Amino acid sequence: MKKLLPLVFGMLFGLYGLLEFYIPHWAVRTTTDELQAWAALLTAAAFILGGVNILQVTWPKIRRREEDWHYKVILLACAALMVVVGLPWHKLGDADEAKLSQAVVGGTSGDGGRIVIAAPDDVTVTIGAITAPALAGGKAFALDLPAGETEVVLSRRVAGYRSLTTKVNVAAGQIVEVRGDPPMTWGRDGRVFVWIYDHVFDPCNSTMFALLAFFVASAAFRAFRARNAEAALLLGAAILVMLGRAPLGRSISDVFPDFGQWLIDIPNNAGRRAIMMGAAIGAIATGLRVIVGLERSHLGSD
Amino acid sequence: MSPRSTRLVLALAFVALSASAAAAQPVEPAANVQVSAPDNDDGRHVNVAFDRAEPNKDPKAGVVTVLLRRSATAGAAVPAFGPETSIEAKSKLGDWTIAAFLEGGEASFLDEVDESGRYVYAVVEVRRDDAGKVLSASPPVLSAAIAPNAAWFHTKRVGILGIVLLIIGLIGYYIPKARKNPKDVYIRRMPGVDAIEDAVGRSTEMGRPVLYVTGLEEIQDIQTLASLLILGHVAELTATYDTEIKVANYFPMTMVVAEEIVRQGYANAGRMDAHRPENVMFITAEQFAFAAGVNGIILRDRPATNIYFGKFFGESLLLAETGFLTGAVQIAGTAELAQLPFFVAACDYCLIGEEMYATSAYLSREPTLLANLKAGDGFKLLAMIFVFAGAVLATAGVYQLGPAVFP
Numbered sequence: 001m002k003k004l005l006p007l008v009f010g011m012l013f014g015l016y017g018l019l020e021f022y023i024p025h026w027a028v029r030t031t032t033d034e035l036q037a038w039a040a041l042l043t044a045a046a047f048i049l050g051g052v053n054i055l056q057v058t059w060p061k062i063r064r065r066e067e068d069w070h071y072k073v074i075l076l077a078c079a080a081l082m083v084v085v086g087l088p089w090h091k092l093g094d095a096d097e098a099k100l101s102q103a104v105v106g107g108t109s110g111d112g113g114r115i116v117i118a119a120p121d122d123v124t125v126t127i128g129a130i131t132a133p134a135l136a137g138g139k140a141f142a143l144d145l146p147a148g149e150t151e152v153v154l155s156r157r158v159a160g161y162r163s164l165t166t167k168v169n170v171a172a173g174q175i176v177e178v179r180g181d182p183p184m185t186w187g188r189d190g191r192v193f194v195w196i197y198d199h200v201f202d203p204c205n206s207t208m209f210a211l212l213a214f215f216v217a218s219a220a221f222r223a224f225r226a227r228n229a230e231a232a233l234l235l236g237a238a239i240l241v242m243l244g245r246a247p248l249g250r251s252i253s254d255v256f257p258d259f260g261q262w263l264i265d266i267p268n269n270a271g272r273r274a275i276m277m278g279a280a281i282g283a284i285a286t287g288l289r290v291i292v293g294l295e296r297s298h299l300g301s302d
Numbered sequence: 303m304s305p306r307s308t309r310l311v312l313a314l315a316f317v318a319l320s321a322s323a324a325a326a327q328p329v330e331p332a333a334n335v336q337v338s339a340p341d342n343d344d345g346r347h348v349n350v351a352f353d354r355a356e357p358n359k360d361p362k363a364g365v366v367t368v369l370l371r372r373s374a375t376a377g378a379a380v381p382a383f384g385p386e387t388s389i390e391a392k393s394k395l396g397d398w399t400i401a402a403f404l405e406g407g408e409a410s411f412l413d414e415v416d417e418s419g420r421y422v423y424a425v426v427e428v429r430r431d432d433a434g435k436v437l438s439a440s441p442p443v444l445s446a447a448i449a450p451n452a453a454w455f456h457t458k459r460v461g462i463l464g465i466v467l468l469i470i471g472l473i474g475y476y477i478p479k480a481r482k483n484p485k486d487v488y489i490r491r492m493p494g495v496d497a498i499e500d501a502v503g504r505s506t507e508m509g510r511p512v513l514y515v516t517g518l519e520e521i522q523d524i525q526t527l528a529s530l531l532i533l534g535h536v537a538e539l540t541a542t543y544d545t546e547i548k549v550a551n552y553f554p555m556t557m558v559v560a561e562e563i564v565r566q567g568y569a570n571a572g573r574m575d576a577h578r579p580e581n582v583m584f585i586t587a588e589q590f591a592f593a594a595g596v597n598g599i600i601l602r603d604r605p606a607t608n609i610y611f612g613k614f615f616g617e618s619l620l621l622a623e624t625g626f627l628t629g630a631v632q633i634a635g636t637a638e639l640a641q642l643p644f645f646v647a648a649c650d651y652c653l654i655g656e657e658m659y660a661t662s663a664y665l666s667r668e669p670t671l672l673a674n675l676k677a678g679d680g681f682k683l684l685a686m687i688f689v690f691a692g693a694v695l696a697t698a699g700v701y702q703l704g705p706a707v708f709p
Binding site for chain 1: 342343344345346417452453454455456459462463465466469470473520522524525527528531534535553554555557558580583584587588589590591593594598602616617619620622623637639642644646647648654655656657658659660662663666670671674675677678681682685
């Protein structure tokens with residue numbers, strides 16, 4: 001049973017996946033969408049297991065003070081921090097109405113009215129088609145407009161803040177002050193999470209990516225050596241393609257860019273397609289042998 | 303009246319006349335409204351096509367097409383379009399729903415509908431002002447009633463089904479042959495796979511672990527599956543040789559399956575006591591953070607053998623070069639064309655594409671799996687013949703055969 005059940009499940013769902021590619025009927029599509037939703041749930045649940053695994057692997061190393069244990073402390077601390085700032089704490093807070101208010105503060109002459117904004121200087125105001133900073137050069141934003149109802153939106157330029165929207169009814173000759181401060185949000189789109197991602201994670205990611213340039217140079221230095229005929233061919237092709245791509249090659253002769261492109265379009269493409277076809281056939285064969293139960297090495301020996 | 307005042311009055315009169323002329327100008331209706339159920343459809347689409355009048359096709363005319371839909375059982379006429387009529391998609395006008403609002407001059411639309419319904423469509427050409435208000439509308443042109451058609455077989459995929467059935471047929475042909483004479487099934491040597499056992503032995507002698515990386519894709523990817531199948535054999539080898547194996551995973555689901563496979567490998571070797579579940583690790587699901595984590599394992603634990611099987615991306619060279627720096631024997635296998643050159647340059651052995659898929663069968667030497675390999679090789683031979691024949695036909699200018707087989 002321990003081997004039979006996984007085999008049966010594998011065969012059933014594998015055959016379904018194989019057949020549903022050829023059956024466009026909505027009943028099959030609906031079932032497929034449902035199965036994919038189940039798979040997404042399983043994947044999400046697996047991330048909890050992943051978090052537990054990180055703790056199980058890391059904590060004993062910290063306890064035993066193994067090599068580089070302090071990096072493990074930083075790892076766990078950062079993970080905990082991101083969990084805390086990734087929770088939507090703002091949903092536990094006050095309603096938006098408490099952060100946005102409006103009041104008639106004076107009068108003006110004419111048939112229309114005026115809206116005056118009282119907000120910090122990093123807040124942007126949008127009234128109809130007009131967008132402007134709430135405070136510029138020490139002066140609060142003010143707009144004369146016809147009497148009637150108008151929508152006012154206060155938002156911040158940086159990510160991680162919720163925008164505030166209100167409808168302001170300006171009577172003729174009125175000056176209405178709208179006071180507001182868009183609140184910071186938490187969670188995945190919150191200010192702290194986005195700031196840490198932009199200012200900590202992204203630079204670290206870019207640093208690792210940048211290391212590739214040096215590793216490519218070191219790998220090329222080792223690989224492009226004419227030890228035998230094939231290696232000499234590889235070296236020659238690499239030189240010709242690099243000359244074709246660099247401005248230096250074109251300044252020497254127009255033949256280099258054309259020949260380099262020919263090398264990429266014809267012989268290289270032929271090899272790529274051969275590998276792709278072989279890999280595709282291998283993938284079909286592998287998939288079929290898992291689906292029909294020929295491959296059982298992952299289930300254990302008899 | 304001064305000349306300036308006269309000019310102003312004339313200008314105002316011209317503008318007023320133009321506006322009223324535009325408002326009063328009738329809009330020509332569409333013609334020949336055809337509805338059909340698309341081929342190979344899931345039963346939730348209807349195609350509506352029509353001919354627009356020539357004057358309406360001019361972008362300066364400001365005429366847009368509104369497509370309305372109602373159930374065939376309701377018999378209401380199309381309501382009149384007034385200045386306040388909302389012509390946004392999904393708006394309701396009595397029994398009618400606006401299915402589409404076409405302002406790019408399109409003459410057809412694929413509508414999404416309920417699979418059990420039967421529908422009638424109406425096409426109305428509408429002239430709007432700059433503010434989007436309706437100035438005038440053409441009389442509606444109705445279509446016949448139509449129900450969507452759900453297909454049970456995708457006729458354009460019959461070629462692909464043929465290929466799959468052919469491979470299944472070849473597997474069925476080779477399995478009895480392989481079972482009868484397993485020694486007659488010739489598989490060429492793959493130095494990279496042969497080197498796995500030597501590399502594990504080297505790790506044992508040096509007292510250092512084996513590092514296995516399962517790639518950067520989810521478990522449903524075929525390359526990850528192939529990698530996990532090979533992991534079972536490698537885990538059994540390391541258990542037999544009493545060597546530690548560390549498995550680095552990019553997704554937690556892969557980690558869960560890998561842990562079970564490693565456990566099974568140790569059980570097969572009768573060394574459950576040596577199995578350490580904490581050695582099968584989830585690193586992270588971010589690409590370069592994963593590379594940093596695995597590099598940390600390589601530089602800290604100094605594995606004597608690094609095995610990279612699965613789908614890799616830009617981090618492949620980061621992993622392989624770091625492994626090279628520590629003097630490890632490196633065996634890689636991937637079907638990612640863009641990463642193969644990096645692995646070939648930086649690793650001692652590299653399995654290219656189908657070789658990775660064949661490794662599990664090569665290691666186990668089971669007749670049924672070898673028959674599967676032979677079936678794949680048999681199909682490759684057929685593919686070579688077809689490619690050659692296609693090249694000859696294309697050189698002779700014959701192009702009709704391909705689309706006939708693969709529409």
